[in-house]
Structures are given as C-alpha cells and as structure tokens.
Amino acid sequence: MTGAPVRTLLLWCPDWPVLAAEIVDGVPATGPVAVLHANRVVACSAPARAAGVRRGLRRREAQGRCPALTVVDHDPGRDARAFEPVVAAVEEVAAGVEVLRPGVCALAARGPARYLGGEEAAAERIIEQVAESCAVESQVGIADGVFAAGLAARTGQVVPPGGTPGFLAGLPVEAIGRPALADLLRRLGVRTLGEFAALPAGDVLARFGFDGALAHRLAAGRDHRPLAVRQPPVDLTVTAHHDEPLDRVDAAAFAARMLAERLHDRLAGHGLACTRLGIEAVTAHGQELHRVWRHDGLLTAAAIADRVRWQLDGWLSGSTGRPGARPARPTAGIVRLRLVPDGLLARGGLQPGLWGEAGEERDRAHRALSRVQGILGPEAVVTAVLGGGRSPADQTRLVPWGDERLPARPGPPPLPGAPAKPPLLGASVTPSVDGSSGVVPPPSAGAGRGGAAVTGRGGAARAGRRGSPVPPWPGRLPPPAPAVVLPVPLTATVHDATGEPVLVSARLAVSAAPARLAVGGTAPTEIVGWTGPWPVDERWWASAEARRRARFQVCLADGAALLLAVEAGRWLVEAIYD
Numbered sequence: 001m002t003g004a005p006v007r008t009l010l011l012w013c014p015d016w017p018v019l020a021a022e023i024v025d026g027v028p029a030t031g032p033v034a035v036l037h038a039n040r041v042v043a044c045s046a047p048a049r050a051a052g053v054r055r056g057l058r059r060r061e062a063q064g065r066c067p068a069l070t071v072v073d074h075d076p077g078r079d080a081r082a083f084e085p086v087v088a089a090v091e092e093v094a095a096g097v098e099v100l101r102p103g104v105c106a107l108a109a110r111g112p113a114r115y116l117g118g119e120e121a122a123a124e125r126i127i128e129q130v131a132e133s134c135a136v137e138s139q140v141g142i143a144d145g146v147f148a149a150g151l152a153a154r155t156g157q158v159v160p161p162g163g164t165p166g167f168l169a170g171l172p173v174e175a176i177g178r179p180a181l182a183d184l185l186r187r188l189g190v191r192t193l194g195e196f197a198a199l200p201a202g203d204v205l206a207r208f209g210f211d212g213a214l215a216h217r218l219a220a221g222r223d224h225r226p227l228a229v230r231q232p233p234v235d236l237t238v239t240a241h242h243d244e245p246l247d248r249v250d251a252a253a254f255a256a257r258m259l260a261e262r263l264h265d266r267l268a269g270h271g272l273a274c275t276r277l278g279i280e281a282v283t284a285h286g287q288e289l290h291r292v293w294r295h296d297g298l299l300t301a302a303a304i305a306d307r308v309r310w311q312l313d314g315w316l317s318g319s320t321g322r323p324g325a326r327p328a329r330p331t332a333g334i335v336r337l338r339l340v341p342d343g344l345l346a347r348g349g350l351q352p353g354l355w356g357e358a359g360e361e362r363d364r365a366h367r368a369l370s371r372v373q374g375i376l377g378p379e380a381v382v383t384a385v386l387g388g389g390r391s392p393a394d395q396t397r398l399v400p401w402g403d404e405r406l407p408a409r410p411g412p413p414p415l416p417g418a419p420a421k422p423p424l425l426g427a428s429v430t431p432s433v434d435g436s437s438g439v440v441p442p443p444s445a446g447a448g449r450g451g452a453a454v455t456g457r458g459g460a461a462r463a464g465r466r467g468s469p470v471p472p473w474p475g476r477l478p479p480p481a482p483a484v485v486l487p488v489p490l491t492a493t494v495h496d497a498t499g500e501p502v503l504v505s506a507r508l509a510v511s512a513a514p515a516r517l518a519v520g521g522t523a524p525t526e527i528v529g530w531t532g533p534w535p536v537d538e539r540w541w542a543s544a545e546a547r548r549r550a551r552f553q554v555c556l557a558d559g560a561a562l563l564l565a566v567e568a569g570r571w572l573v574e575a576i577y578d
Helices: 016-025 046-050 059-065 077-092 111-114 119-136 146-155 164-169 181-188 193-197 201-219 249-269 301-316 359-377 459-466
Strands: 009-010 032-037 040-045 069-071 098-101 104-108 140-146 238-246 272-283 288-294 335-348 382-386 398-399 484-495 516-519 524-538 547-556 562-566 570-577
Touching: 009 016, 009 111, 009 146, 009 382, 016 032, 016 040, 016 069, 016 077, 032 046, 032 059, 040 059, 040 484, 059 069, 077 104, 104 111, 104 146, 111 119, 119 140, 140 146, 140 164, 146 164, 164 193, 181 201, 193 201, 238 249, 249 272, 249 301, 272 301, 288 301, 301 335, 484 562
Parallel strands: 032 069
Antiparallel strands: 009 104, 009 140, 032 040, 098 104, 238 335, 272 288, 272 335, 382 398, 484 516, 484 570, 516 524, 524 547, 547 562, 562 570
C-alpha cells in the first residue's frame, strides 16, 4: 500500500457508556458508576476507579471494592443515541466525520486545520463546540492515521507530521489493543511497540499470522486505512410559517395541501416514502400541538394532504370536552405547521403485468375509498381488525381505511383441530344429566387458546396464522365465532318448563333448565338445546368498571342459534350464530 497515512483528528469522550447512562437514564456520573456486560465491568466512572473498580472485574468483586457502586447494564443502542448530538456538534465545525464507536469519532485534520489556523486551534475549537453544545467533556488527538490519533487522544497530544513512529515506539505493547498478542509478545521479551515494529515483517507474518502483521504495521505507524466518513442525515421535514394565523378549516386545508406536496416531493427526490406522519403545529399563543398518523401503506401526496387536513380540522373545530378537561381546540390560530416523515422506506416501482397494470383494480378501489374519506371524513370508511378479548364485541376493532391495521388487544392463535362449523348447527342435541345440552364444550385453559372471534367464519384461523403466540384470554368463548355481533344487545326473557324465570346464582347454579326464550315483545320460542353458564368477571379491582356476567349458547326450535348473557338478573342477546 503506497502513500503516507492521513493526518487524522480523533475526538474521544472518556467513559462514554457512563456518560450515556447519565444523559439517557439520568444516572449521576459524578458518583461511583459501573457499566456491566456479561457480568463484567466494561466502563466505570472516575469515582469508581478511585475506589479500585477496574474494567474486566466481575460484578461481585467490583461491588466488594466499592459498596456504593451503581451498576448499569450495557446498552449499545443507548450509547449510540446519546452520541449522535456530539457527532452533530463536530459536524458544525468540520465535515467528513467517521464514527468509530459510540464515544469516538475521527475526521481528516487537513480541512479544519486550514481554516481554523492550525491543528492545535482546530482541536481546541472542536472541544469547545462539543462542550458548549452537549455539555460533554472530550479530548482530541492528532497524528498520522486513526490508530495513532486514538492513542494521542488519551493524553490530548498533537503529534507532529512524521513523528508518529517515534510517538508509538515508547508505548507498551498493550496499547496495540490485542490482549492475547500483547501477552505473547511480553513472554517473548518484546515490551514496547517500537521493539515490535523493529521485527522483520516477514517473520511477524509467519509467526503471528495476518492479524499480527496488521498489528505490526500499526505499531510502525503505517496506518493507511482511509476514513469511512458518514453522510449527515438528511432533514426531510417541511415547515410553513403563516403571518396570518390559521383559524378557519378551509384556509388550513389549503395550507395542508401545499405543505403535503412539498413533503412528498422532498421524499421522492431522495427515493423515499413514509408510512407514518408527524404533524406539529404552534399557535399564536405559543401552544404546541402534535399528533402522529400511521398508514397501512406508503403515503402519497394526496394521502398526506388528507391526514393533515383531518388533523387540522380536528384541532380547529375541536370541542372543549368534559368539564375540567383540557380543551382540544387551540387557544389561537396556527402560525407554524411542520410535517415530520417517519417509517421511511425506499420507494419501489411497480412492474406492469403482461395483460394490464399490476394492482390496478386495488389502486382504483383505494382511490375511490380515499375520496369518500376526503368528503365525509376518515371515519366514513372503516376496516375490521381482529384482536383479543373475552366477548365477540371486544375481538373486533374498526379502524379508518388506510390506517395501520393494529388490534387493540393481542389475539391468540387458533386451537389446533378446532371445528370449522358451529357445533350447534347440524348436531344432535341431547340434554345431559345436569340439564345442559352439552352441545359445545365449556371454556377451559385450552379454550382460551382458541382462535379470535370475528363476524364471519374462518376468521379465527386467518388471525392465528398471522401472529406469533401470545398469552390466552381466560374465560374466552371457544370457536366458532358468531356470525353477527349485535352493536346493542337485545333484552330477552328466559323461562323454564313451568313458566318461571330462569335465574343464575352467584355460584353459577342455574335454577332450572331453560325452556323458552322471548326476545323483546315477541312470542316465546322453544329452546331445544343449551350449554353454559360460562362466567366472566372483568375488572373486579375497579368498582366503577367492574362487570360480572354469565353466558349461554342456546339453539331454538326455529333453527336459530344465539349467544345469551345474564347480567344483574337481566337476560340479553349478544350475538347470533350462522
């Protein structure tokens, strides 16, 4: 490899995992703190080192040396997130920054040195910038190559050009960063990097392999690795300022469309599209409003404009809500509107089909439904989403068309071998000894693992195939699901063979076998089969929300199959089976 090593400026933040824990989690770095990974210390604060804590110690030994030690688990994601503002501060002074690891970044020293008046002035300026912007202490080292600059940063040195081999020569072999190699060199009598660099390169390669040969080059100051500079993140947000505050929905809708087109064009210019949209607004009184909209697919310009318009409509025409609640309507007109794209994906083209456009019918239907939403509002077109719950009504959630279809509660996978048709239909109904028909097995621990109920057959299996295993819903009705779930349960009366009302005690004892059912003011219908009761005791810990009821499945003489519930002595028809 030819050419001289690049003059490199390296910024090092000592004990960065400890500082990151303070920045993100509020752990005070001024006290004894140790960051552990695999039960060993990987970083510690200065007070912890003063108490004898060192890297590599086990948890018990570190706590034995410092009983007041605060232990924090190592989190690489936390370290990286906390280091991003530091890198951004360095980029305000110099471009072409490479992040070596959280807490360490490097850049070519030539550019900053030229316009800041020298390498030492550039180092001081960057240290000041990081301290002012992030309140983080750092050290800078400058040398020929990244390896030497990293060692120089430990002592805050600026190694003169060409002086890197001499700077490295006096350092111990442990500075090479390879403990096994350093231990072997020590046993062979090689104690400094200068002694290691003086060995013949061919002999080092034959004895220590390629990794040893690379370490030999670094010890000699021949670090020719180029910097892999990072590209600063592109700011894709769009902002609009309004001298005249927006307090009317029509004016806000016009502003929303203009801003949506700007955002869409900016994303398209980078080959991107978004699936989530953050909408931020500031009123003339300084009130800040923020909402996030999710979309099931890629947001087009029209979809972005619709969601911004819907949100502004909701803000500007919002009601004050309950007495004492925070008003939903802003206190003044909107003077600043900002759109923040999230969930970025690469925009991919569609491959046309051989006999027509791919997905043409689907896109046409989507546009038609979106137009209906644009006229009547987002709640005018909804999609049913399967989820978890104990009653059929809890297992279905209606979300606006185009929004991300996420269930309100997790739904369990289907029970293996669950029947595809309701046992109440086409089954012989024979009363059992205890008076129940025994048509459908009662819920149990296994029944809680049954498929999610939907308004239609087969939906349980489809829902179970999509998701991963989740905890069951105890007390949940077993499959199949009812075909129709009544939005408002119908009042009913249930009598036994003697005409007396059927009651269910607190111990779930049925007073008599149900014989006739009357819904509303209709004539009674004979019950030819029934099973239950299946109890549900929900939110018993909250007296205002507690609900206790027992459910029955009944089959009538006219062929109808119903789901009944008795609550506080009242019978209700909750659902109808197909």
